[in-house]
Amino acid sequence: LESINILEKNGKLNNNVPNDFIGLDRFEARAIIIKILKERNLLEKIENIKNAIPYGDRSNSIIEPLLTEQWFVDAKFLAKKAIEVVKKKKTNFFPDNWSKIYFQWMNNIQPWCISRQLWWGHRIPAWYSKDKKIFVAENEQEAKKIAKKYYKKNVELKRDEDVLDTWFSSALWPFATLGWPKKTYELKRFYPTSVLVTGFDIIFFWVARMMMMGNYLIKKVPFSKVYVHALVRDEKGQKMSKSKGNVIDPLDIINKYGADSLRFTLISMAAPGRDVKLSEDRVKGYRNFINKIWNANKFSKLNSCKLSKKFNIKKTKIDVNKWIYFELVKTNNEAKRYISNFRFDEAARVIYQFVWHSYCDWYIEFLKPIFDSKNEKNIEESRNMSAFIQSNILILLHPFIPFFTERVWQDFKFNKYFKMPLMFKDWDIKSQSTFSKSYKKIDWLLELVTSIRSTKVDLNISPGSFINISTNELNSDKITIINDNLSVFKRLGRVTDVSNSELNKNGVKINVGGEVITLYFDQNLDLNKQKQKISNKVNDLNQKITEINSKLKNKSFLKNAPKQIVQKEKKALIEYKIELKKLNSILNSIKN
Structure with missing residues (x-):
């Protein structure tokens, strides 16, 4: 009909x-x-x-x-080449799973309606004669020539009032902005480009259309890599929209917390396959991170930390200085690897962990007794190392928080020391293999302090309470590590006394890196009550481990679940097993 x-x-x-x-x-x-x-x-x-x-x-x-009557493009024809180049890896998606979505859309593509009834846009290049004959041309002059040839005389033409679909115009962007169809220097120099950064919601609307147009009109892919970032939503996971009234105005956030806080928040939360649920509290948290760095810088200034031209990394003597340098090299290498794989969230995470925990929480605490001492050699070495680490923290963080890092770089006159702006400073930090022994020493000591703190939590003991410890079951190397760093160990671990012999009172044994240490608490403990609590935690962990093992043995789960979900489960399994081992050690110690 x-x-x-x-x-x-x-x-x-x-x-x-x-x-x-x-x-x-x-x-x-x-x-x-x-x-x-x-x-x-x-x-x-x-x-x-x-x-x-x-x-x-x-x-x-x-x-x-x-x-209505509309203009259409044979999208199936244009899609053939665009599908082929992605299959041949001439263009790659990051994360890779988005290529599956791309193929799914392209393989099932329908004719594309490209005409729109709007006031603004590129007008359809079609002209009509009075008897509705259509003449398509690059411009009106060309259209009139074609019409004259058809009618054998000059005729009046009227241009189609419709405009091109926005995505049709956007599809031309990679080369139309560079002077195409003329063979300009810009077109030769900048087409194709290397990376396109975009959101997943416009892979089909924009990315696919650019691929089709570029391959058809220029005979080259428009870009070799497509980085698909997360979509920024509100804190409830809803897409931001003016009509919903849930738009977070970035200018308001910047005025309140600074541009760098917002930048770091968005980068840190942009995990592949997940949308960013942005809330003000998140931004506030990363503002606190920047404040922590600022306070660490004030500590450096108070203690006259600055780089000397005579400073030689290889001649570093103090264990904790070797440890922080080793940590810096490790962080630097991990961050570079993550950035090269477009895992900016992971790069931000490892840098954050290094700055907040390794540098601020641990290293600065180790520096305090050194700066309070009268050992000028140790003080001078630590001042130089602290300034060196500080300068490299600014280098690592500069792509993430450029305004803050540039300000501090100039405040500490690093631009004069390195004779270059922060933006141009490379990330090449040479590893020092001889530092690994010192790294392992300090790492074990930190593991000990962490174990003491977590054991207090497990036993429901106040974190601020002081304890005594017995090292009678430790080997001599580990005892030396404690004695070499005794004052800082006592302060960090809230330890009153370190004894070489077993004390005549109830204690709890903990296992740290295969070494056993006994903790004695000043406050009276109901060990039977604690034993029951820990037993419940052990049962809970065993159940979680069983559930994850069941998932990881399920071939269907391994095949269909996103890679990051599988990795998350594997990581959780390792963490649960470590926690279980620690709790069982405490439990056995209470039983004995």
Whole structure:
């Protein structure tokens, strides 16, 4: 049957309906039709049926289907080459799973309607004669030439009033902005480009269309890598929209917490496959991180930490200085690897962990007794190492928080020392293999302090309470490590006394890196009560480990679950096993 359109563009009925209905609004007409059917006893029943009704996202009006003439592109033809180049890895997606979505869309592509009835846009390059003959050309002059050739005389032409779909115009962007179709220097120099950064919601609308146009018109892929970042949503996971009123204005956040806080928040949360649920509290947390660095810098200034031209890394003597340098090299290498793989969130995470924990929480605490001492050699070495670490923290963080790092770089006159702006400083830090022994020593000591703190939590003991420890079961190397760093160990671990012999009171043995240490608490402990609590935790952990093991043995889960989910489960399993081993050690110690 022939399709008959009964609607005008304003939603009123046209001349294809009975005279009594012409010009009526669609809703008014429907009500009258029901009334007439009832009057003529032709209506059997009225029932409510739930169905999907499309609404305009701005007008919130019900949208009616309307038959109109439109321009279409043979997208299936254009998609062939665009599919082929991705299969041949000439263009790669990061994360890789988005290539599957790309193929799914492209393999099922439909003719693309490219005409729009809007006021603004690139106008359709088509002209009509009075008898509706269509002439497509680059410009009106060309169209008139074609029309003259067809009619054998000059004729009046009227251009199509429709404009091109926004995504059609956007698809031309990689080369149209560089002077195409002219063979300009810019086109030769900048096309194709290396990386396209975009959101997953426009892979089909924009990325696929650029791939189609670039391969068809320029015969080259427009970019070799497509980095698909997360979508920024509100804290409840809803897409931000003016109509919903849930838009977080970045200017408000910047005025409140600074641009760098917002930048670092977005980068840290941009894990592949996950949307960013942005909240003000998150930004506030990373503002605190920047404040912590600022306070660490004040500590450096108070203790006159600065780099000397005579400073030689290789001649470092103090264990903790070797340890922090070793940590820096490790962090630097991990961050570079993550950035090269487009895991900016992981790069931000390892740098954050190094700055907050390794440098601020641990290293500065180790420096305090050194700076309080009268050993000038140790003080001078530590001042230089502290300034060196500080300068490299600024280098690592500069892509993430450029304004803050640039300010501190100049405040500490690092630009004069290194004779270059922070932006141009490379990330090459040479590893010192001889530092590994010192690194292991300090790392074990930190593990000991961490174990003491976590044991207090497990036993529900106040973190600020002091304890005594017995090292009678430790080997001599580990005892030396404690004695060499005794003052800082006592302060960090809240330790009153370190004894070489076993004390005559109830204690709890803990295992640290295969070495056993006994902790004695000043406050009286109900060990039976603690034993029951820890037993419950052990049972809970065993259940979690069983559940994860079951998942990881399930071939269907391993095949269908996203890689990051599988990795997360594996990581959780390792952490649970470590925690279980520690709790079992405490439990056995209480039993004994």
